[in-house]
Amino acid sequence: MKPFEYYAPETLEAAVEIMARYEEGVYPVAGGTDLIPKMRYGQIQPKVVVNLKRIPGLAEIVPQDDGSLKIGALATLTQVASSPKVRERYLMVAQIAGKMASVPVRNLATVGGNLCNAAPSADLAPPLIALDAEAVIFGPQGERRVPLEAFFTGPGQTVLGRGELLTAVVVPPPDPQARGTYIKHAHREALDIAIVGVAAWVRFEEGGSVCEDAHIVLGAVAPTPIRAREAEAAIRGAPLTEERIAEAGRLAAEAARPIDDVRGSAWYRREMVAVLTRRALFSVTISQ
Amino acid sequence: MTQFSYIGKRIPKPDAWAKATGQVVYGHDLKVPRMLYGKILRSPLPHARILHIDTSRAERLPGVKAVITAKDFPPRRFGFAKDRTPLKGDKVRRVGDEVAAVAAVDEDTAEEALELIHVEYEPLPPVFDPEEALKPDAPLIHEERESNLFRHQEYVHGDPDRGLDEADVVVEDYYELGYMQPTPLETCFCLAAFDPSGRLTVWSTTQIPFLLQRDLAEALGIPGSHIRIIQTAIGGGFGRGLDMYSFEPICVWLAKKAGQPVRLAFTRQEEFIAAECRQPMRIWARSGAMKDGRLWVRDVKILLDNGAYVSWGTVTTLVFMETVGSLYRVPHARVISDSVYTNNPITGAVRGFGNPQSTFVVETQMDRLAEAIGMDPLEFRLRNVNRPFEETPQGIKITSCGLKECLEEAARRIGWERRKKKEASGTKRRGIGIAATMNVGGGARIYRSDGCGAIVKVDDFGQITVMTGATEIGQGSDVIVAQIVAEVLGVQPDKIVIVNNDTALTPWDVGVHASRTTFIAGKSALFAAQEVKRQILETAEELLEVSAADLELRDGYVVVRGSPDRRVPFDKVVRARHFREGGQVIVGHGWYDPPNEMVGADGKGNISAAYGFGAQAIEVEVDIETGKVKPLWVVSAHDVGRAINPMYVEGQIEGGVVMGLGYALLEELQVREGRVRNPTLLDYRLLTALDAPKIESVIVETDDPEGPFGAKGVGEMGTNPTAAAVANAIYDAIGVRITSLPITPEKVLRALKEQRSGEQ
Numbered sequence A: 001m002k003p004f005e006y007y008a009p010e011t012l013e014a015a016v017e018i019m020a021r022y023e024e025g026v027y028p029v030a031g032g033t034d035l036i037p038k039m040r041y042g043q044i045q046p047k048v049v050v051n052l053k054r055i056p057g058l059a060e061i062v063p064q065d066d067g068s069l070k071i072g073a074l075a076t077l078t079q080v081a082s083s084p085k086v087r088e089r090y091l092m093v094a095q096i097a098g099k100m101a102s103v104p105v106r107n108l109a110t111v112g113g114n115l116c117n118a119a120p121s122a123d124l125a126p127p128l129i130a131l132d133a134e135a136v137i138f139g140p141q142g143e144r145r146v147p148l149e150a151f152f153t154g155p156g157q158t159v160l161g162r163g164e165l166l167t168a169v170v171v172p173p174p175d176p177q178a179r180g181t182y183i184k185h186a187h188r189e190a191l192d193i194a195i196v197g198v199a200a201w202v203r204f205e206e207g208g209s210v211c212e213d214a215h216i217v218l219g220a221v222a223p224t225p226i227r228a229r230e231a232e233a234a235i236r237g238a239p240l241t242e243e244r245i246a247e248a249g250r251l252a253a254e255a256a257r258p259i260d261d262v263r264g265s266a267w268y269r270r271e272m273v274a275v276l277t278r279r280a281l282f283s284v285t286i287s288q
Numbered sequence B: 001m002t003q004f005s006y007i008g009k010r011i012p013k014p015d016a017w018a019k020a021t022g023q024v025v026y027g028h029d030l031k032v033p034r035m036l037y038g039k040i041l042r043s044p045l046p047h048a049r050i051l052h053i054d055t056s057r058a059e060r061l062p063g064v065k066a067v068i069t070a071k072d073f074p075p076r077r078f079g080f081a082k083d084r085t086p087l088k089g090d091k092v093r094r095v096g097d098e099v100a101a102v103a104a105v106d107e108d109t110a111e112e113a114l115e116l117i118h119v120e121y122e123p124l125p126p127v128f129d130p131e132e133a134l135k136p137d138a139p140l141i142h143e144e145r146e147s148n149l150f151r152h153q154e155y156v157h158g159d160p161d162r163g164l165d166e167a168d169v170v171v172e173d174y175y176e177l178g179y180m181q182p183t184p185l186e187t188c189f190c191l192a193a194f195d196p197s198g199r200l201t202v203w204s205t206t207q208i209p210f211l212l213q214r215d216l217a218e219a220l221g222i223p224g225s226h227i228r229i230i231q232t233a234i235g236g237g238f239g240r241g242l243d244m245y246s247f248e249p250i251c252v253w254l255a256k257k258a259g260q261p262v263r264l265a266f267t268r269q270e271e272f273i274a275a276e277c278r279q280p281m282r283i284w285a286r287s288g289a290m291k292d293g294r295l296w297v298r299d300v301k302i303l304l305d306n307g308a309y310v311s312w313g314t315v316t317t318l319v320f321m322e323t324v325g326s327l328y329r330v331p332h333a334r335v336i337s338d339s340v341y342t343n344n345p346i347t348g349a350v351r352g353f354g355n356p357q358s359t360f361v362v363e364t365q366m367d368r369l370a371e372a373i374g375m376d377p378l379e380f381r382l383r384n385v386n387r388p389f390e391e392t393p394q395g396i397k398i399t400s401c402g403l404k405e406c407l408e409e410a411a412r413r414i415g416w417e418r419r420k421k422k423e424a425s426g427t428k429r430r431g432i433g434i435a436a437t438m439n440v441g442g443g444a445r446i447y448r449s450d451g452c453g454a455i456v457k458v459d460d461f462g463q464i465t466v467m468t469g470a471t472e473i474g475q476g477s478d479v480i481v482a483q484i485v486a487e488v489l490g491v492q493p494d495k496i497v498i499v500n501n502d503t504a505l506t507p508w509d510v511g512v513h514a515s516r517t518t519f520i521a522g523k524s525a526l527f528a529a530q531e532v533k534r535q536i537l538e539t540a541e542e543l544l545e546v547s548a549a550d551l552e553l554r555d556g557y558v559v560v561r562g563s564p565d566r567r568v569p570f571d572k573v574v575r576a577r578h579f580r581e582g583g584q585v586i587v588g589h590g591w592y593d594p595p596n597e598m599v600g601a602d603g604k605g606n607i608s609a610a611y612g613f614g615a616q617a618i619e620v621e622v623d624i625e626t627g628k629v630k631p632l633w634v635v636s637a638h639d640v641g642r643a644i645n646p647m648y649v650e651g652q653i654e655g656g657v658v659m660g661l662g663y664a665l666l667e668e669l670q671v672r673e674g675r676v677r678n679p680t681l682l683d684y685r686l687l688t689a690l691d692a693p694k695i696e697s698v699i700v701e702t703d704d705p706e707g708p709f710g711a712k713g714v715g716e717m718g719t720n721p722t723a724a725a726v727a728n729a730i731y732d733a734i735g736v737r738i739t740s741l742p743i744t745p746e747k748v749l750r751a752l753k754e755q756r757s758g759e760q
């Protein structure tokens, strides 16, 4: 590893001030479970590393007055998995947080790190996007919010500008009429990156089986996590029948833009998008 | 049955606690005064001429103590085929070839120095495909050779052509088997230090301390007598340590040039790129049977990709032949193998050593034949198993043999009859498959000697110390040797000290391979202990004035049979021998070289003094929409002669099964154009504890006539049949045959789609 400058500021303002000094080569570090391996493998060579863990409050999970839930960027996966606030409101988020990586990694890895690392396969992205979460960003110009869907701009790339940090994600109040699920398809049961991940969130008409609204989000099949909007449209406004579900699977597969890599071929990924979309939709229908 | 005091007892590993709590000192933990850190500059190209190497900037970097290239030392060749030098001076033949090395005060400085070395290459046309490599116009990888063919071998018994004509049914398949890494937890390590008199000590993770001593001497031009190998606590081997690699002489050269001790350890990435892996094979195989259930003929052609250099791993074809020719009774058999140079990673020895490959072929074709003649695959196997004390046409002299029992027991436990009434639920389909294995279990004479020595001594405190040539790589040989000596001398095994890691102290051994340590090191320790027992009794006779025939050894005492009060402790016996005129020490030595023979050019000969047998029955669940295969349950039954320590036998079986499942389903070093695409433990996937199914180990004891207390080897067997049993179970579940490994979800899904489109 190459030598680098290291800061451990104790306020957000100080962190942002340090970050903003550099045009490039400056990296915040949270759990370090993405950053450190990349440094070791020489994929990146930071000039400056800014530790965010001394900044108070960033790891908190706090319900907001409007019923939404603010999950601090520094909250660890273990925290998210075991938080009753997350479990009760957004079970799919807690469940995947508790299955990612391994116990030791989950004790370090953070929500913010997973999102800012911006791997197309990041497991928290599809369920959080499906829930319409917002990214809370703090920088030299103060705070701004962007829909999480718009947060990612490419593999390893986000909308974060010079000096900006992700401080939290805010998830809208849970909808009693809605169900969500995230299916991660990987080779191993643990310690593995998704070949494909599909999150589905469906709001049903009160007391019925008609789908009022649907969000289908695909991970690991495009440069960023993507919504499968044609697939969503195909099921909106009608009961979720087997035929419609199959059609949604087909349309989701069409929306995918997968590549061949060490985890799977583009062909296989596309096939899996259809299968997992169907399974996700069946599962929310059954649990309805 | 004989009553044993310590043989057959489940004695836990004494170092288990220390290992689990991080107290064991592995090579990577070692530090000696003035130690430097070595790093190797590796070729980024698969095939290129080296035009020029400029190390001047690296040499000027503060903290760098030595920079070496091939020019610094005479180019001595080493390796199985003497086809490589430690540092490459003329050309590189694979991505990862060693071109320069540095030693510096810390790792970061050494890494930085590597970046300052400039190498000018002239790329040469590479060849990655072993079939392409055999074409007359293929680029020559070793210019001193006429072609890229390293070796052509033919084995025949009976008349295979006639056999194929006569057989009622013949099945034919093409197989493609990929790279697998041994992946021990501890990566390659070496620490080299010269003492003031110029003698060299090397701390190493090797599995072959005495051959390494010889190989280093040859590569370095230092007399072997000046080289001492000390094995550190070794974090796993799985065959990785069976050849000397280039980094070992490089490390010594760095120490020589720097005049300081140098440590060289692989990163995990380097381990994936530069440690030798299981050889990929292309296999064309035909098997034939008679309608009445007699296996009739096998005809196999193998193309083995050695990679850029040849290691001991090329001998895997011998093991391959044995499975083809002798796992079952077969009147006609032929194996033709070509092993070829390519610009791919180097292949070497990995647990099973050719047997996982051959067993995959043989045992999937057994199922195909059974189906073709309409016989149950278990029944078909039982009809053709070898029996005890049979000699096969290959010259394999089977002695104890529990293959039939293993097959029956594995099938019974998994509920073989459930294959008939299968229920499909949703998208999941279940299936059960079985496969058998035969593995050398009494050594394997691939080197001129298959021997091991042992020394047992008793000191004047009554302490028993065993010095054995055997290497402990986590398998538990320390305790096995102690149990054997304990049984002879009548002391608790935990009272015995084992010294086994230093060529300056321990007697010679050929190495820890071929599942041979219990059998051979065990037997040599047995002989040494028997000699010690004789010496103890000789003196005790005088002290107790009772003839040796009426004495026995128990709990550290020589006791008069029938009168337990009349006894004398070992320490007193020893002192009585020391403190007298013409005194003597109590020390016994043993040497055991098993009655086996080297395989001839015709592929025949009794390579081992005993053979282990086993059978695995595996139940899997296949998801027909995703192609994912989930192993649910494995029953693995093994004839080990006698289990000296059943807990360790189970450990070997379970570990073997998990490794076999990795080969079957997950583990694949993805090599494209000579480059490893997945050199990380995240993307080279070993099974995690969550992926491992329930494993039931069954020990079948047949009391081998040659092995120590009837024991045979078990180290590799668990890995051999797994992939075949999984493939057979998948076929049972969904009716598709996958003939390439690993069986990825993608392959299964494609095969299912082809099956469906075929049905339409």
Ligand SMILES: Cc1cc2nc3c(=O)[nH]c(=O)nc-3n(C[C@H](O)[C@H](O)[C@H](O)COP(=O)(O)OP(=O)(O)OC[C@H]3O[C@@H](n4cnc5c(N)ncnc54)[C@H](O)[C@@H]3O)c2cc1C
Residues within 6 Å of the ligand: A027, A028, A029, A030, A031, A032, A033, A034, A035, A036, A037, A052, A073, A074, A099, A100, A101, A102, A105, A108, A109, A110, A111, A112, A113, A114, A115, A116, A117, A121, A122, A123, A124, A160, A164, A165, A166, A167, A191, A192, A193, A194, B682
């Ligand atoms: C063995 C292993 C298994 C893994 N398994 C999974 C898995 O199953 N699923 C999965 O999705 N991922 C997995 N990962 C990846 C990783 O663990 C997760 O992405 C994790 O959530 C990253 O969080 P971190 O806090 O460690 O990030 P860090 O490594 O600290 O940071 C990651 C990146 O984000 C930036 N960053 C961090 N925090 C902020 C912030 N608040 N504002 C702006 N930028 C920031 C850093 O500069 C860096 O570029 C695995 C990693 C390992 C090593």
